[in-house]
Structures are given as C-alpha cells and as structure tokens.
C-alpha cells in the first residue's frame with residue numbers, strides 16, 4: 001500500500017520540480033564544456049547566448065571550483081531577466097598583456113534586469129601588474145584592465161560577489177540606471193596602486209549596501225554625472241576613503257547630484273570623505289545635495305578634506321608654466337610663453353634666468369593665487385573638534401568629531417552640502 005501511494009506523490013514532486021525549472025531556465029557552464037582549472041571564456045559566452053535568448057527568465061550557473069577566464073564581454077539586450085550565479089573562484093591571467101589592452105577583464109553591458117550573484121570570487125591576480133604600474137607619472141602607459149565594467153545596465157543587482165586583487169580599479173559603473181550592489185567584498189592590499197573599489201560615473205540610482213571594501217585607493221568614488229547615489233552600511237579600509245571627484249579635469253563634465261552616505265565605517269584610511277577638484281581648469285563643476293550621516297572614522301588621517309588643489313604628479317599650472325619657461329629660456333632665438341584664456345590656480349612660481357635670447361611671457365588667462373592656503377588644502381583637523389560649523393558663501397557643513405583612536409579619528413553625525421559650486425568657491 002505504501003509503495004503504491006508514494007508513486008503519485010513522487011510524480012507530483014517531479015511535476016512541481018519541472019514546473020519550477022520552467023519558470024527559470026538554468027544554463028550550467030559545465031554543460032557547455034567548462035572544466036575546473038581551464039579557461040571558461042567560451043563556455044560562459046555560449047551559455048550566456050542561450051540564456052539571453054530565452055523568453056523566460058534564465059540563470060547561468062558557474063558551480064564551485066576554480067576556473068580560468070581570459071576575458072569576457074557579455075552584452076544584452078536579453079529577452080527576459082537574466083541571472084549569472086557564480087559559486088566558483090574565477091582567475092584572471094596574471095600577465096596583463098594576455099588581456100590585449102582591454103579596459104575591463106569582465107564586462108556586462110546593455111542589459112535590463114540583470115543579476116550577478118553567488119558567493120564566488122573574481123580574482124584579478126594583480127600583483128605582477130602592480131609592480132609595472134607607472135600610470136601616475138606616465139600619461140602614455142599601457143591600459144591596465146579593471147576587474148569589472150558594468151555599463152548601461154538598468155534595474156540590476158550585483159549580489160554577494162567578491163572582487164579580489166584587481167590589476168586596476170575593481171569596479172567601474174558607467175551609464176547605469178537603478179543598479180544595486182549588496183554584500184560585496186572588494187579587497188586588495190593597501191599598497192596596491194590604483195585599485196579603487198567602486199567608481200561610478202554618468203549613472204543614476206546606484207546603491208551600495210552591506211559591503212566591505214578594502215583596497216590601495218579610493219573605496220567608492222563618484223565621477224561626473226553621478227545622480228542619486230546611496231551608500232549604506234559599508235565598511236571601507238584600508239584605502240583612500242570615499243571620494244567625490246576628481247572633477248574639473250575634462251570639459252563638459254556633468255553635475256553630481258544627490259549623494260547620501262549613511263552608517264558607514266572608515267577604518268585605517270588616508271581620508272574619510274573627500275571632495276577633490278583639479279586646479280586650473282576654466283570649467284565649472286557642480287555638486288549638490290550631499291548628505292553624510294552616522295559615519296564612524298577610526299584611525300583616519302584626514303576625516304574630511306576638500307581638496308581644490310588635487311594635482312597628483314604635478315600635472316598642473318605651475319609645472320606646465322615652469323616646463324614651458326625652461327624650454328623657452330633654452331631657445332637661442334627669441335621666444336614667447338603664452339598662457340591662453342581661462343582661469344588657472346597657481347600656488348607659487350619662481351622662474352629664473354639667465355636665458356639665451358629675449359623671452360616674452362604673454363598672459364591672456366586669469367591666474368588666481370590661493371586666497372587661504374589652509375582652506376585650499378582642506379580642513380585642518382586639529383582645529384575641528386566638537387561640532388564646529390564652517391561657512392563660506394557657497395558651501396557649508398557641520399561636523400562633529402570625537403577622538404576614537406590614538407591617531408586622528410572621529411564620527412560624523414550629520415554633514416550636509418546643499419550646494420557646492422566648486423569653481424565659484426575657488427574664485428571667491
């Protein structure tokens with residue numbers, strides 16, 4: 001009797017299981033030839049093609065195991081919501097040359113309702129590249145690939161993924177609308193150059209929740225055109241902290257609007273919250289509606305820093321003028337150094353002769369001296385304890401610091417920038 005009864009129940013179970021499967025079609029990469037310790041680029045791309053063509057929602061599965069991945073560039077549009085679920089450990093080639101100058105190792109683009117989930121790891125194996133990275137001083141350095149590029153995604157979720165030891169930035173977000181990162185782990189050693197966590201540009205409604213980001217550079221940084229960005233319950237450190245900018249390097253930059261950071265901890269970072277702009281650009285960059293609340297800073301060198309002289313590697317006015325002067329001064333025929341129209345910041349300048357021929361410095365631009373060097377170099381933290389409010393015509397914030405550690409530390413209760421017009425501040 002018992003066995004007779006169990007047959008229809010078993011049949012019903014099978015029916016239900018296949019019914020659930022029909023709801024979400026599963027495309028397992030091992031069915032497409034993926035094997036541990038081999039390159040799964042083709043298997044993953046082929047599984048993606050089938051999943052993306054499915055008219056019902058689909059799931060591409062990368063099961064546990066260690067795999068190699070040369071590079072990946074998966075694009076929509078897909079016909080239904082699509083999920084890539086990675087439980088495996090995926091390794092990039094160690095030698096950046098094998099990536100043939102791509103700017104991102106793993107790219108997802110032009111997809112609506114995309115989910116990348118699982119407990120898997122994408123390991124950029126960046127150590128070899130970090131030693132070769134000369135992209136600070138050398139403008140013509142080779143392109144170094146980032147771990148992830150998410151471009152033009154909408155209504156999408158990146159969940160539970162670990163990004164490890166990227167060769168360059170870990171995650172770049174461009175042109176996305178409604179993209180949420182949850183339970184992310186992003187890590188690289190404090191000494192690894194340019195391994196920024198998540199960089200966002202030209203995107204709206206990007207959320208970063210419940211994540212840990214420790215790298216050798218910025219934890220989260222906003223480029224121009226970032227709007228409605230929400231960061232909550234994120235721990236940063238080591239690294240350079242949360243950064244708005246750098247802005248003002250390129251023409252046609254779009255404004256940054258709406259940046260809310262709540263309940264975050266910065267631990268052992270160079271900076272806490274930083275706004276950085278390049279000096280000497282004639283354009284206006286604007287940042288509005290920034291709100292920082294319940295931010296704990298432990299052992300942070302500069303908890304709040306507004307740096308309007310952000311100028312790494314001397315790429316700015318002073319250096320340009322000094323270099324032009326040196327060349328002109330060496331010329332055996334008469335020469336002219338021209339500063340074209342525009343507004344430039346100049347800290348100090350000391351140009352000396354003798355020169356080999358007459359020299360004419362023609363200034364058509366507007367050159368500004370720093371009005372208050374302390375203000376331009378950021379806030380002097382030692383004078384900034386216990387809820388002082390700093391004001392100028394264009395910006396305001398109030399901050400509350402309590403020493404937590406032996407080194408600089410504190411907490412921001414609420415800090416709000418309602419409107420910050422960065423050029424106007426420089427010139428005022």
Ligand SMILES: *[C@@H]1O[C@H](CO)[C@@H](O)[C@H](O)[C@H]1NC(C)=O
Nearest residue numbers: 113114154155156157178179
């Ligand atoms: C944002 O995307 C998520 C994930 O697809 C979706 O559940 C949510 O409804 C979207 N929100 C809006 C405002 O469209």
Ligand SMILES: *[C@@H]1O[C@H](CO)[C@@H](O)[C@H](O)[C@H]1NC(C)=O
Nearest residue numbers: 183209210211212233234235
């Ligand atoms: C905050 O994030 C951590 C992971 O970093 C998570 O374990 C914890 O549950 C989150 N807290 C809340 C209230 O979501």
Ligand SMILES: *[C@@H]1O[C@H](CO)[C@@H](O)[C@H](O)[C@H]1NC(C)=O
Nearest residue numbers: 232233234235262263264265
């Ligand atoms: C706030 O952050 C702390 C420390 O990361 C975490 O334990 C807590 O769950 C967070 N609370 C919320 C509401 O996110």
